[in-house]
Amino acid sequence: MPLERLSSQKCFGGWLQRFRHRSAALDGDTVFAVYLPPQAEQGKKLPVLYWLSGLTCTDENFMQKAGAQRLAAELGLILVAPDTSPRGPDVPGDPDGAWDFGLGAGFYLDATETPWSRHYRMHEFVVDELPALVEAHFPASDKRAISGHSMGGHGALVCALRNPGRYRSVSAFAPVANPMHCPWGEKAFSHYLGADRARWREWDASVLIGQAREMLPILVDQGERDAFLVEQLKPAVLQAAARAANYPLTLRIQPGYDHSYYFIASFIDDHLRHHAAALCG
């Protein structure tokens, strides 16, 4: 799989690069960003944190706004950010042009329904294809961590919970924690997965956490003034499910913070250290 390098920019002594390539899982071209810390030039394989962004985002939002490169450069962590959905002229989007479904809103699952199932396979892409690509083309080890924001927080939790052994560490910012019972999730799941709600359970962190075969400690930060907290995010459901399953979840409600990247930037260092402890220990 050849990678076309779109850009390369020095950042905190390392390099932020963007690549376009043909994805088998997504049946089309896609773009991802990778931050290579200065240690990447020393010939050793480095652990990787995969970051999944939220609705409407691309590979760029996290790299531009989270301020994660500073500490990643210090810790020797590679950061990888994929796009949030398939894109391209033949990829169907929301029929009404809404921002909460379709393009920019792949929900990190593998769609089963027509016309979505041909391209909307972000779960397979994130869990299998992207790490294989990263580990083949960069000085990246198979020590993987995963995190994300909002829809991407949901994605990070679900990718880790569905794939024991694949990640050493997981965290999330303001995740859509119980998607089968919130408007964003219900819209996405009903299109991508069909009307049978029993199949939605396979893509809902608050269900999966009760069936977990692996107990990776989860760190979740949630802004207390997040406008989406009550209707869309529902961290209390995830917390209750974790308690019932005796699953190690740390949920921090951060007073005054909203849903934005200013919230993420404020706490990203804690998440990087959470992951580094698992990846580098």
Place this chain on the structure above:
Amino acid sequence: MPLERLSSQKCFGGWLQRFRHRSAALDGDTVFAVYLPPQAEQGKKLPVLYWLSGLTCTDENFMQKAGAQRLAAELGLILVAPDTSPRGPDVPGDPDGAWDFGLGAGFYLDATETPWSRHYRMHEFVVDELPALVEAHFPASDKRAISGHSMGGHGALVCALRNPGRYRSVSAFAPVANPMHCPWGEKAFSHYLGADRARWREWDASVLIGQAREMLPILVDQGERDAFLVEQLKPAVLQAAARAANYPLTLRIQPGYDHSYYFIASFIDDHLRHHAAALCG
């Protein structure tokens, strides 16, 4: 002068807020952003770093992408970022719609020529009106520092050099260091200031540094792979002028870095510490 608060977002324990107000200097409404670190709630007046952004930017770019709030919160520095030009339905822009002149490209000077002189008075706004507003409405002291990027680096240097006593500290990232002898500057100055190049000298840091009545140590960072370095930025001219005048300028050429906010983010902490040493000492 009433301020209309447009937003307020918690960030690193402090608050990032945006305000719209009527500006006398700009003869119209303008927007600025202020970051109040956590110490702002303790009743003491805090020093202020004014940040001037580059071509095409607004008050938002720096706050979203530079990652300055983290250390500002630690140091107890207020950050203030104005827009880069007047805006509004009656503000003339570039006749050809170009991005390097007019809207988003005020060049931080006081225009003398029709039709620019009515609104394009960013120097007066930045040096006088904005600090008066900030010091009246926020827990801000009159200990001021100024910095900026590209066109805003030019702005920061010129504001400091033209106004001895007004700032305690100045720095710049990739400043347009000799605007009267580069395409961006020549275009802007010929419109805003007219054809008489003798008057351009009052707005060119490489000229002003030779006439300085106050020796504020200047820190300049410049990316070595900056695509605008040779044609537009010309830090060597500033350095030669500083040497001739025995002016304390530290120019750091940073290998591999470009003109982007990834460059700024990589070195913003050094600049904040440079300013804090002068402001808090």
